[in-house]
Amino acid sequence: xxxxxxxxxxxxxxxxxxxxxxxxxxxxxxxxxxxxxxxxxxxxxxxxxxxxxxxxxxxxxxxxxxxxxxxxxxxxxxxxxxxxxxxxxxxxxxxxxxxxxxxxxxxxxxxxxxxxxxxxxxxxxxxxxxxxxxxxxxxxxxxxxxxxxxxxxxxxxxxxxxxxxxxxxxxxxxxxxxxxxxxxxxxxxxxxxxxxxxxxxxxxxxxxxxxxxxxxxxxxxxxxxxxxxxxxxxxxxxxxxxxxxxxxxxxxxxxxxxxxxxxxxxxxxxxxxxxxxxxxxxxxxxxxxxxxxxxxxxxxxxxxxxxxxxxxxxxxxxxxxxxxxxxxxxxxxxxxxxxxxxxxxxxxxxxxxxxxxxxxxxxxxxxxxxxxxxxxxxxxxxxxxxxxxxxxxxxxxxxxx
Numbered sequence: 163x164x165x166x167x168x169x170x171x172x173x174x175x176x177x178x179x180x181x182x183x184x185x186x187x188x189x190x191x192x193x194x195x196x197x198x199x200x201x202x203x204x205x206x207x208x209x210x211x212x213x214x215x216x217x218x219x220x221x222x223x224x225x226x227x228x229x230x231x232x233x234x235x236x237x238x239x240x241x242x243x244x245x246x247x248x249x250x251x252x253x254x255x256x257x258x259x260x261x262x263x264x265x266x267x268x269x270x271x272x273x274x275x276x277x278x279x280x281x282x283x284x285x286x287x288x289x290x291x292x293x294x295x296x297x298x299x300x301x302x303x304x305x306x307x308x309x310x311x312x313x314x315x316x317x318x319x320x321x322x323x324x325x326x327x328x329x330x331x332x333x334x335x336x337x338x339x340x341x342x343x344x345x346x347x348x349x350x351x352x353x354x355x356x357x358x359x360x361x362x363x364x365x366x367x368x369x370x371x372x373x374x375x376x377x378x379x380x381x382x383x384x385x386x387x388x389x390x391x392x393x394x395x396x397x398x399x400x401x402x403x404x405x406x407x408x409x410x411x412x413x414x415x416x417x418x419x420x421x422x423x424x425x426x427x428x429x430x431x432x433x434x435x436x437x438x439x440x441x442x443x444x445x446x447x448x449x450x451x452x453x454x455x456x457x458x459x460x461x462x463x464x465x466x467x468x469x470x471x472x473x474x475x476x477x478x479x480x481x482x483x484x485x486x487x488x489x490x491x492x493x494x495x496x497x498x499x500x501x502x503x504x505x506x507x508x509x510x511x512x513x514x515x516x517x518x519x520x521x522x523x524x525x526x527x528x529x530x531x532x533x534x535x536x537x538x539x540x541x542x543x544x545x546x547x548x549x550x551x552x553x554x555x556x557x558x559x560x561x562x563x
Contacts, residue, residue, distance in 0.1 A: 164501050165482055165493050171536040173214050179515045179529040180204060181228065183558040185235040188212070188521050189250050192534070193229055193239070206239060208252050211521060211536055217252035226283070226340075228270045230559040240268040245278065245299075258299040265289045269341035272349060273559050277302070279349060279374070281341045281356050284309075288339035292356055292372060303377035307358055307370060309339040314366045314385045316406030337363050342388060344474070344516055349374060349561040351397030353416045359388055369401055371418065381418025389427040389443055395548040395562050400438070402427040405445050411455065424455050429485075431477050432548045433496075439483060441467060441475055452483070452494050464498040473528060474517040476555050479542040486514050486528055493541070503537065519556050520544040 177196030184190045190209040195202050204223040208216045223241040230238050236249050243262040247255040260268065262282060269283035269290075277296040284290060288309030294302045313333035320326045339358045341347075348355045354374050359367030369383045369391065389404035389411075397416025403409070404427040411430070413422040428442040428450070442450035452464035469488025477483050481496030484503075489512070491503035503526075512531075519527040524541035527534070545551045554560040 164499065165495065165503075166540045167503050167537050168540070169538040173209065173534040173536070175207070175215075175529070175532045175534055176218070177203075177205070178513050178532055179534070180225070181558070182515060182517075182519075182529070183229060183231045183237075184211075184519050184521045184527065184556045185231050185237075185250070187235055187250070188525070189235070190519070190521075190527060190534075191229055191231065191237040191248075192529075193223060193227055195225070206237075206248065208250060209534065211525060211527065219248065219252055219254075221246070221254065224267075226267055226269055228268070228558075230271065230273050231557040232273055232559075238271075238273060240271055242267050244268075245271060245280075258295075260293075260295070260299060260301075263289060266291075270346050272347045272561055274349070274561060279347060279354055281347055281358075283340040283358070284338060286338075288336050290339050290358055292354075292370075292377065294374070294377060305372055305377040305379065307339070307356075309336050309358070312336055312360065312364075312366060312368075312385050314364070314387070314406065316387065316408055317364065317366070334364075336360050342367065342391070346391070347560065348391070348393040348399065350393050350395055350399075350563055351416050353380060353397045355391070355393065355399050357388065357391055365405060369399075371399075371414075371416070380416075381414075383414070390429045392430045392432075392549045392554075393560060393562055394432055394438065400430050402430070402440075404428075404443055407446075409444055409446070411440070422455075422457065422459060424459050424461055426453055426455070426461055428453070429472070429474050430455070431475050431483065431550055433477055433481055434479060434545045434547050435481075436547075439475075439477070441472065441483075441485060441487070443470070443472070452498065465494060465500050467492070471514075473515055474550060474555075476518045476520050477545040477547060477551055478520055478524065479545050481545075482541055484518055484520070484526060484541065486518060486530070489530075491526070491528070491535075491537075503539070517550075517555065520551075521556065 177194035182192035206219040271280040290307035311333040387405035389402035402411040428440040438455040454462040472487035475485035493501040515529040
């Protein structure tokens with residue numbers, strides 16, 4: 163039976179959703195980007211799915227702010243050199259201040275059982291490190307992230323001196339070195355994978371696998387054009403490359419071996435049965451598919467997926483994959499048939515949330531421009547799978563085991 167929508171509610175927001183997530187009680191925290199007099203302001207909203215907007219925090223955040231939702235239901239939000247703990251009623255419970263250089267800020271963090279793992283980045287120039295802190299903010303270890311020269315064989319240049327002959331661009335000094343925008347820290351099996359990228363400019367990045375207890379660097383990936391990074395548990399990481407001619411995904415072990423690789427890149431999820439599913443993304447082609455990553459580099463192609471930019475997908479307990487792409491809310495069933503839940507006419511703007519939430523029994527939550535959509539559907543609950551559903555989807559806190 164094809165999934166269906168039984169009801170739809172739209173909440174008008176004062177800005178666009180920058181980051182958002184939901185706790186187990188169905189309460190949504192949303193960091194909004196609000197445009198005022200040609201300036202951007204970032205504020206946190208508390209939204210009850212059943213009753214709408216409950217509060218807007220006066221505290222202002224910034225574009226690099228991240229939010230993580232705790233098991234107890236409250237949210238932690240970073241801003242500059244601080245991490246704030248905020249209750250579902252909009253009260254600031256506590257504020258942790260980290261001693262950072264003037265040119266440093268928190269780029270991302272995750273909640274650990276006994277504290278935090280924090281990625282620090284430079285504000286104006288490369289100045290990066292990763293630190294682990296206890297619940298009071300006391301530093302347990304720090305690991306510097308190198309940021310000198312970088313090179314990538316996929317980037318070419320042409321100069322008049324060489325008669326405009328294409329040649330590989332020589333290594334260059336990084337202009338900036340910041341954390342990736344979405345779930346750039348993963349913790350699994352005693353390791354943490356963190357990723358930094360030169361953005362804007364080349365878009366080339368490197369992932370670093372660290373020992374959670376000591377901060378020691380265990381392995382480092384070669385520079386690459388990052389597409390999507392995920393964790394499938396047991397210290398196994400999927401790192402996708404897309405752009406400058408690259409279009410592949412590699413499966414890395416916790417000790418740094420490439421265990422498998424596929425000629426495909428996209429946003430990956432893991433089904434309740436352990437199948438790795440990917441919605442392909444490519445700058446070079448618009449013929450992209452729903453694919454299953456099989457062993458020995460094999461791909462099983464499903465339906466063709468139109469469009470380009472999209473939310474990160476989620477999977478329900480019935481095996482349905484749901485995401486927003488090409489101005490459509492798309493559901494691909496476990497039989498690989500496509501349903502379109504809703505379709506938007508081409509708007510004057512086209513900005514959507516970075517992920518889809520499945521809250522409770524089939525309630526789908528996402529945003530387009532300044533509207534938050536809440537759809538009651540016949541989908542099941544969020545799958546009890548590894549990634550991104552467990553910890554990485556609603557709670558945005560990918561500490562897997």
